[in-house]
Amino acid sequence: MQFASVRLITADLPRLVEFYEQATGLPATRYTPDFAELPTPGSTLAIGSLRTPELFGDAHTTAAANRSAIIEFHVADVDADYQRLADLLAPTLVQAPTTMPWGNRSLLFRDPDGNLVNFFTPVTPAAQQRFAKQAAA
Incomplete structure (x- = not known):
């Protein structure tokens, strides 16, 4: 088994993606307006909008509550x-x-x-x- 990623759920995807691009110096890949990833050699930081948990059948995820x-x-x-x-x-x-x-x-x-x-x-x-x-x- 290999650890693949951590996904953050946010109400403001562009703001959070831009922050992590600035902080890490890594470019994000924006797959859709609701999902982006910052890959690193060991794993990936995924960032999704509030709409992405619903695709997994989870409508109870709360952004910015960790x-x-x-x-x-x-x-x-x-x-x-x-x-x-x-x-x-x-x-x-x-x-x-x-x-x-x-x-x-x-x-x-x-x-x-x-x-x-x-x-x-x-x-x-x-x-x-x-x-x-x-x-x-």
């Missing part, structure tokens, strides 16, 4: 990304780059819908080794 998940991106240099994105992230910054006890340097912020996002770089030898094993798998 308080239990963190969307995480492994980045080459979290401090450089912080400098590059300082203006974009200023209104929703949760934590400037900080080295966590498990060895990742993390930047935490919220996207326009309030979802918590973590950009991180493994900085300790143990964390770097852990991610090198994952990349080899």
Whole structure:
């Protein structure tokens, strides 16, 4: 089994797609006015409008209501990304780059819908080794 994607449901697809394009530097593919994806080497961030859950038979999804998940991106240099994105992230910054006890340097912020996002770089030898094993798998 391979983890494929996380899908965010939003009431404002263009705004959220543009935010993630700016934050990640990755271009999104807009398949329809209701669905876009930002592919990365490991998985995909999918973004759907409020109409997309209905296609799965779920009319009860609520946009901008997440308080239990963190969307995480492994980045080459979290401090450089912080400098590059300082203006974009200023209104929703949760934590400037900080080295966590498990060895990742993390930047935490919220996207326009309030979802918590973590950009991180493994900085300790143990964390770097852990991610090198994952990349080899």
